[in-house]
Amino acid sequence: MRRLRRFRAAPPGAAPTGRPTAPAGAAPAGASASTDRSAATPAARPAAPSTETSAATSTETSAAPAGPPLLEARGLVRTHHGEGGPVHAVRGVDLTVRRGEFVAVTGPSGAGKSTLLHLLGGLQRPDEGTVLLDGASTDGYTEARWAVERRRSIGIVFQFFNLVSNLSVADNVELPALLAGASARAARAERDRLLTELGLAAKARSMPGELSGGEQQRVALARALVNHPRLLLADEPAGSLDSKGTREVMRLLSRFHQRGQTIVLVTHDARLASAADRVISFFDGRVTDDITLGGDDGAPAAGGPAGRRAGAGGPARVVELRD
Template sequence: MSDDAAGGAPAAPGPTPAPEPAPAPAPIVRAEGLTKTHHGEGAPVHAVRGVDLTVRPGEFVAVTGPSGAGKSTLLHLIGGLQRPDGGKLWIGGQRVDTFREARWAVLRRRSIGVVFQFFNLVSNLTVADNVELPALLAGASPKAARDSRAELLAELGLEGRERAMPGELSGGEQQRVALARALVNHPALLLADEPAGSLDSKGTREVLRLLSRFHQRGQTIVMVTHDARMASAADRVISFFDGRIADDAQLGGGRREKPGGVSRVLDLKE
């Protein structure tokens, strides 16, 4: 699903022809000097101050840090939910910081899935419609949208809940619906903003298990969390303080491809 996003090569110093021994795949996310300041009442808040970040295909990156450190703002900038004041941003090799809302909407529909702490489902649509809607908006036929929805809901253990309204579901179930909605268009990038922030420990485990499962299949994920247990499921943890990256750590000692390593972390028995 990265084909459509690989279009325009950036005019700025190119990220792709880096003089590295092995040709690395184009990053899913590349940010340079990303900056965002919130102007509200009182003093301006420098939420993101000159962040450089590269996320490669297949990575599962967690961003942790104290509340108010700017980690959610960073995620929103990457997903185009907020616009940076400065810096450059590429998604799938395409320069996007200059995009207006209409182009962002298209990009998000095709290439970026987002899940939020409070699910943000459409409360007067059924579970099935919540999941099918983004597929239809992206141009899928009604049948294709139904098929994708059925497949995802089965996968997420929500068979039989298609006709339910979001309000009739538990928090954990609502987050699974939100995950299905985010993934229905097979986005190259999944963004998760405190996805277990309003769930109990059972719901948290469930969401983690599913994120890990999609990651194992190659889904690129960037997740903001204050929960170290969530963060340790990722293979890279960025510590965010005061609008800046304080540390960027590969877990498990660098690139891990050993069988049964990260892949089995949360493969809980059903």
């Protein structure tokens, strides 16, 4: 894996150094942040909102013991059989994602990025190879088992939101928590916390069709995060948004990542990919490059909790290549 050093353009008026201001409801930013980034294992996954309220725990960060990677792919192969004959979408992919990493998978249209993401989230099955979650093989998972996994520990956001159109915003967000076994009170509390944090409290009673694309994607993000998933998979989450919506979604992804959320983002947009710790280039069904973007001090950025990065969420420019 290569390592790049990057400098971020500070937003106008930003303090010259320091960590981003913690949003409302956040745990004290960097309370357990370590200067040794390689040792700074991100947030232990907060419990799903099955207790009365998990708002206070949702942003905790603590040093978790080293263990197996959160996500591993070994030798993944997937061929689609469409009208035009077989399409070798994923041709043998090995991939490891550690807790707390923000990994972007980028590449041209048709490279196989979405197929890969679907394999990682159990939405499609590989023809060959294995996906491991927390070191455990998913080979024997039934569809129902994968569905439980996605409900409890893998959040997914898609380009076209996939909200339930005849449920209100509040119900869209609350439903997965209820399905995962949270009490009605805890589900409501978590829903309200997320909607408030994502600036959607005033839209709670609206129907998805009454919202802008950016707002709908924020609802989708809230829905994906309501059970505090170990892993967030995002498939072109800004693909149908204007530049304002895109900035907003990327800012939110960065914010949740800073609190320890592990994210795998698929995007064809290199600018979005540069918000990640690590950028995997995908071409013709294969990984062609895998680069870790370091912070200003050149230390590995992956795996660190809150406050690791000055100016996070803003545009980044890669300016120096290091071996």
